[in-house]
Amino acid sequence: MTGKELKGNPVDAIAFEWVARSDRAPLHDAERAALKAWLEQDVRHRGAFIRARALWASAERLAAFQGMSSSPVSLPCVPLPVTRPLAASVSRRETRLTTGRRSFVRMAIAAGMAGMALVPGSPAEAARVYQARDGLMHLHDAHWGDILLDQGALLRVREGRGQPCLDLLEGQVHLIAGNTDMQLNMNGLSLVLPRAASLMAHAGSGESDALVMAGNISARCAGERTGRLLHACDWIRYDHRHVSIKKVSRNDIDRLTAWSRGLLEFRSVEVVSAIAQINRYNARKIALKNSRLGGERISGVFSLNDPEAFARVLGEIFGAEILMSSGGITLR
Amino acid sequence: MQVAGLEDFSDNSSGQNAKIEWLSRHIIPHEGALRGWLAQFRDIDVDDVVQECYAMLLDIETDRIRTPRAYLFRMARNVVLQSYRRARIISITALADFDTLSIMDDAPSPHDVIEARQELENLHQMVTQLPERCRQVLLLRRLEGLSQKQVSERLGISENIVEKQVARGLRALSRLFSDENRVTARPCPRSGSRGKVTTVVDR
Numbered sequence: 001m002t003g004k005e006l007k008g009n010p011v012d013a014i015a016f017e018w019v020a021r022s023d024r025a026p027l028h029d030a031e032r033a034a035l036k037a038w039l040e041q042d043v044r045h046r047g048a049f050i051r052a053r054a055l056w057a058s059a060e061r062l063a064a065f066q067g068m069s070s071s072p073v074s075l076p077c078v079p080l081p082v083t084r085p086l087a088a089s090v091s092r093r094e095t096r097l098t099t100g101r102r103s104f105v106r107m108a109i110a111a112g113m114a115g116m117a118l119v120p121g122s123p124a125e126a127a128r129v130y131q132a133r134d135g136l137m138h139l140h141d142a143h144w145g146d147i148l149l150d151q152g153a154l155l156r157v158r159e160g161r162g163q164p165c166l167d168l169l170e171g172q173v174h175l176i177a178g179n180t181d182m183q184l185n186m187n188g189l190s191l192v193l194p195r196a197a198s199l200m201a202h203a204g205s206g207e208s209d210a211l212v213m214a215g216n217i218s219a220r221c222a223g224e225r226t227g228r229l230l231h232a233c234d235w236i237r238y239d240h241r242h243v244s245i246k247k248v249s250r251n252d253i254d255r256l257t258a259w260s261r262g263l264l265e266f267r268s269v270e271v272v273s274a275i276a277q278i279n280r281y282n283a284r285k286i287a288l289k290n291s292r293l294g295g296e297r298i299s300g301v302f303s304l305n306d307p308e309a310f311a312r313v314l315g316e317i318f319g320a321e322i323l324m325s326s327g328g329i330t331l332r
Numbered sequence: 333m334q335v336a337g338l339e340d341f342s343d344n345s346s347g348q349n350a351k352i353e354w355l356s357r358h359i360i361p362h363e364g365a366l367r368g369w370l371a372q373f374r375d376i377d378v379d380d381v382v383q384e385c386y387a388m389l390l391d392i393e394t395d396r397i398r399t400p401r402a403y404l405f406r407m408a409r410n411v412v413l414q415s416y417r418r419a420r421i422i423s424i425t426a427l428a429d430f431d432t433l434s435i436m437d438d439a440p441s442p443h444d445v446i447e448a449r450q451e452l453e454n455l456h457q458m459v460t461q462l463p464e465r466c467r468q469v470l471l472l473r474r475l476e477g478l479s480q481k482q483v484s485e486r487l488g489i490s491e492n493i494v495e496k497q498v499a500r501g502l503r504a505l506s507r508l509f510s511d512e513n514r515v516t517a518r519p520c521p522r523s524g525s526r527g528k529v530t531t532v533v534d535r
Contacts, residue, residue, distance in 0.1 A: 008503055008506070008507070011379070016499040019502060020495045020496070020499035020502065023480060024481075024495050025480075043383075044380055044383035046383075046386075047383030047384055047385065047390075050389070050390050051355075051386040052506075053352045054356040054359065054360050054386070055509065056502060057352050057353050057356035058509070059470050060474040060475075
């Protein structure tokens with residue numbers, strides 16, 4: 001590569017500066033005159049300026065396609081109550097993280113939690129059930145760690161005398177253990193996360209699986225006397241009859257865990273399936289009225305709570321007509 | 333020298349914007365291939381030819397262009413030829429090359445039509461290659477529609493820095509689009525995997 005290539009064409013460089021300046025605010029008279037003079041000086045200046053504007057227009061489409069992937073969704077963070085629960089009406093609102101235990105309970109009452117229900121527990125054990133009904137739900141406790149529930153996930157949290165114990169009843173969660181070990185049970189698969197370990201777990205009908213993201217996690221299936229130690233990138237699946245473990249690449253982990261970052265990552269997914277996934281997370285649904293479009297495939301990273309942006313990208317890519325209404329979004 | 337359409341340059345008139353949008357969709361994606369092709373000619377400055385092509389494209393009715401890539405290559409060929417004609421001294425080898433190489437622009441190319449979704453897939457690949465600060469500024473400015481002033485407030489940096497980052501982002505995009513070896517999407521097979529978006533690296 002030559003020095004010129006590294007530095008770039010000087011005419012292009014000036015054109016980029018003019019476009020950047022024009023983008024900041026309207027040009028003053030003197031600047032406008034200077035630009036005009038520069039453009040009239042040489043046809044290449046004019047071409048470079050037009051090209052710079054076209055590149056800037058490309059940046060807009062680039063940003064649209066990126067679907068805000070670099071703008072993490074700010075999730076409401078709900079402190080995880082570890083004291084005995086108080087009766088609270090439930091609604092989802094944005095709360096701030098707080099570490100003080102008293103303010104922590106007060107915050108839980110004030111903010112409430114979507115789908116939280118109290119369940120009977122033994123005298124030594126307080127248990128709660130959380131269900132994410134309106135997008136993701138983030139539970140946090142400075143001691144326990146962080147729990148992120150995917151839309152629809154159903155999780156029971158039991159606080160015994162020892163380590164906290166979680167029962168994943170349905171859906172998927174992302175767990176990051178705090179300053180203590182954390183136990184997770186689901187469909188006969190039991191895992192113990194040591195401090196700072198992290199995993200993604202999923203419980204379906206009669207089967208379960210977990211993907212280790214960090215730390216060494218012990219796993220034991222129903223009926224087993226001894227378990228096994230799982231390491232980062234191990235993916236264990238269990239269905240009461242078979243257990244399998246395989247290694248997953250970091251790229252696949254990024255894709256599988258995208259939802260925990262507020263994103264959906266599609267790799268050659270049929271549009272109809274992609275829409276179904278986006279719709280899971282949003283009250284504002286996308287209705288597909290174009291059967292041909294449903295069979296097309298799409299790849300990309302999208303914000304899971306912005307169906308309008310997703311619809312715009314589909315319109316952009318496949319030329320679909322988009323109808324926005326108060327009731328939802330129609331693609332045809 | 334009278335420059336047609338100059339008054340529109342810093343205006344955001346709908347006509348200008350439509351033209352700029354057309355260029356960004358139909359010409360910019362082929363620039364890498366064009367530069368690769370032009371690099372084979374002797375005694376020319378590739379940047380000069382590309383800039384002249386853009387200047388000419390501004391003045392023509394793009395609505396009638398069915399195959400922008402072929403049009404771009406043909407236009408570039410003419411610019412090269414004019415350049416040779418203007419040159420006082422030119423090597424015989426260059427002229428011989430020109431006669432041979434200029435045939436190429438009429439040859440069918442798998443890139444004749446880069447479908448919109450594939451081009452967007454390319455852009456998606458490119459955004460990951462931008463410097464982090466540039467990427468933040470570009471996304472805030474172009475995706476969220478913040479003004480440069482708002483971007484500066486959001487990121488806690490001065491407006492001057494934001495403006496410089498925009499220019500830097502344009503330089504990065506320019507390099508990416510100019511690179512003929514960049515990640516390029518190719519038209520997918522029509523059978524077997526209908527509509528599948530596939531990216532491959534051209535080598």
